[in-house]
Amino acid sequence: MRILITGGTGLIGQRLCKALTARGDHVTVLSRRPQQVAALCGSQVQTMASLQDWTSQDFDAVINLAGAPIVDAAWTPARKQEIIASRVGLTQNLVAKMASMPNPPSVFLSGSAIGFYGDEETGELDETKTAGKDFSALLCRDWEAAANHYSAQLASLNKIHVAPRIVFLRTGLVLDPRGGVLKKMLLPFQLGVGGKLGDGRQTMSWIHHADCLRALLRLLDDANCRGPFNLVAPNVVSNAEFSQTLASTLHRPAFFTTPAWVLRTILGERANLILRGQHVVPRALEACGFQFEYPQLSAALVDILQ
Ligand SMILES: NC(=O)c1ccc[n+]([C@@H]2O[C@H](COP(=O)([O-])OP(=O)(O)OC[C@H]3O[C@@H](n4cnc5c(N)ncnc54)[C@H](OP(=O)(O)O)[C@@H]3O)[C@@H](O)[C@H]2O)c1
Known part of the structure; x- marks a missing residue:
């Protein structure tokens, strides 16, 4: 498979890039620090420094993991804007680019987090529950909405022959x-x-990093998996x-x-x-037999x- 990954240099992305190249997939990482991609993600990984560099390559799948760290710095208004722009803004640009390609990717795995559900203690949270109201919840809601817009973008460009499979990765700790x-x-x-x-x-x-990786590979490969998935241990x-x-x-x-x-x-x-x-x-993962x-x-x- 030919796969484009944003955030491939991150904690989850590095392990993902190595697992994908090890099984023979062709991986390209979109990164703000392209000179570090080979060292972080493996020497077989190709690099893209900007979406403008995506000219003619065809990708079967896109995995969208990029985002400024949530907890590392105080949530000043400027920092919140950076957190939003690096997820919602980047995803909007990515989706517009994907839809504009002659052969748009048919699989799109896009980041989110269990923060989607908000910080109220409201019992068990499976994928049917709605978004919360705090900053993290609204961020994840808008991040998912930006990814979900891919279908509408394709339709607006009359590319209705591409019925993309979109997965939201509601990742835990x-x-x-x-x-x-x-x-x-x-x-x-x-x-x-x-x-x-x-x-x-x-x-x-929480989720062990190895189970997180195995879940990502499953969601990438399994044509029956679409929509939100909680990536947490049972x-x-x-x-x-x-x-x-x-x-x-x-x-x-x-x-x-x-x-x-x-x-x-x-x-x-x-x-x-x-x-x-x-x-x-992890109701949806378990329903898939994971x-x-x-x-x-x-x-x-x-x-x-x-
Ligand atoms: N790790 C967790 O426990 C966890 C839990 C829930 C959700 N998530 C979400 O899952 C995704 C991947 O997690 P991770 O832990 O692998 O993240 P990470 O280690 O923080 O890496 C994310 C990547 O995002 C890119 N990035 C950082 N700041 C950016 C900015 N201002 N603008 C654009 N890109 C920026 C960086 O790639 P370049 O420098 O190469 O551009 C970085 O390697 C993240 O979006 C995160 O919010 C993670």
């Missing part, structure tokens, strides 16, 4: 020692000063349980608690990302950390 939430949590736990955040009752919907845990499991995997204590007010003081609005939980379930290699957190952390 990807557990990967190389980055993301786990890397941020590891140091205090390794030093023996880790523990729960706030009252620890908030739910953490067994969510509370933050307190996550902290205990992480500590015991590292053979460290988890005595400490970071009070909610400290997190709110340091993180402002972003604190809701870790103080409010979401009980997300089997998780790491359905339980303890086995996932042992595999990742030992």
